[in-house]
Amino acid sequence: MNLRQLESNFEALAAEDPLWTILSDDSKRGGKWDENAFYKTGESVIDDLEARLEKIGFPLGGYSAIDFGCGGGRLTFPLSKRFNNCYGIDISSNMVAYAKCRISRGPNCSFIVNRDTRLDFENESIDLAFSAIVFQHISPRYTLKYFRELSRVLKPKGLLVFQLPSRLNPQFEGNQKPFRQLRKQLHYRLKAVAQRIPFIESQSFFEMHAIPCERVIRHLETQCSFKVLGCQDFPAAGPAWISHLYIARKTSPVS
Numbered sequence: 001m002n003l004r005q006l007e008s009n010f011e012a013l014a015a016e017d018p019l020w021t022i023l024s025d026d027s028k029r030g031g032k033w034d035e036n037a038f039y040k041t042g043e044s045v046i047d048d049l050e051a052r053l054e055k056i057g058f059p060l061g062g063y064s065a066i067d068f069g070c071g072g073g074r075l076t077f078p079l080s081k082r083f084n085n086c087y088g089i090d091i092s093s094n095m096v097a098y099a100k101c102r103i104s105r106g107p108n109c110s111f112i113v114n115r116d117t118r119l120d121f122e123n124e125s126i127d128l129a130f131s132a133i134v135f136q137h138i139s140p141r142y143t144l145k146y147f148r149e150l151s152r153v154l155k156p157k158g159l160l161v162f163q164l165p166s167r168l169n170p171q172f173e174g175n176q177k178p179f180r181q182l183r184k185q186l187h188y189r190l191k192a193v194a195q196r197i198p199f200i201e202s203q204s205f206f207e208m209h210a211i212p213c214e215r216v217i218r219h220l221e222t223q224c225s226f227k228v229l230g231c232q233d234f235p236a237a238g239p240a241w242i243s244h245l246y247i248a249r250k251t252s253p254v255s
């Protein structure tokens with residue numbers, strides 16, 4: 001999917017059921033998420049992030065943070081308790097509108113629609129960029145550009161922390177059939193093609209992407225001025241995927 005398709009896909013999903021689009025638990029489909037319970041899940045994610053960073057000697061906090069692919073602000077609001085300013089960025093205006101309506105959950109948050117791989121922030125202005133369950137839906141050619149752009153906006157020694165799957169989980173029963181990976185890729189490609197044909201009634205769906213760890217680390221370290229401090233297990237993409245939390249520190253300005 002290109003960015004325009006990704007945007008219209010998430011706009012449609014967010015218009016229909018924003019909370020289920022973010023946390024796609026089958027039992028919560030159709031507006032069944034309790035809003036407080038939904039936002040509580042974000043607090044545990046950020047508590048866990050804080051513990052992971054503390055373990056490697058980096059306290060979670062500072063002047064400014066970005067939550068990339070913020071959705072309804074589930075992670076932006078708890079993050080904003082540790083920062084003076086917190087910016088939630090999302091490609092979907094419906095998601096941003098939803099988050100803005102809940103600004104009382106984090107009055108120092110700003111929510112911004114961003115439809116491009118360029119981010120509207122000054123060079124070296126941000127202490128932390130965080131993202132969870134977002135890059136897995138974005139085609140790798142864009143994800144790699146976002147990493148470079150996030151490096152541009154981070155201060156030297158700023159942290160980029162994000163979740164991304166590296167591959168399908170071979171232990172997961174549904175992945176054990178032959179050619180499973182190939183079939184999945186074909187399925188996504190056909191869906192993306194169908195979306196471009198106006199007379200085909202195509203539904204919005206979650207495209208899934210993985211990038212092998214070695215490729216991510218090489219890109220971060222050779223193209224984006226990061227030193228990768230950690231690549232930890234982080235099963236946020238569900239049992240079908242092997243997924244990681246990357247912790248990277250900016251070493252020098254991006255040329």
Ligand SMILES: C[S@@+](CC[C@H](N)C(=O)[O-])C[C@H]1O[C@@H](n2cnc3c(N)ncnc32)[C@H](O)[C@@H]1O
Nearest residue numbers: 010022069070071074090091092095132133134
């Ligand atoms: C599954 S939701 C996760 C939301 C949030 N990170 C959370 O965990 O609560 C994925 C979000 O990423 C956003 N998104 C997808 N592609 C994006 C892009 N290229 N730029 C910014 N946001 C994007 C979607 O609109 C959606 O709100």
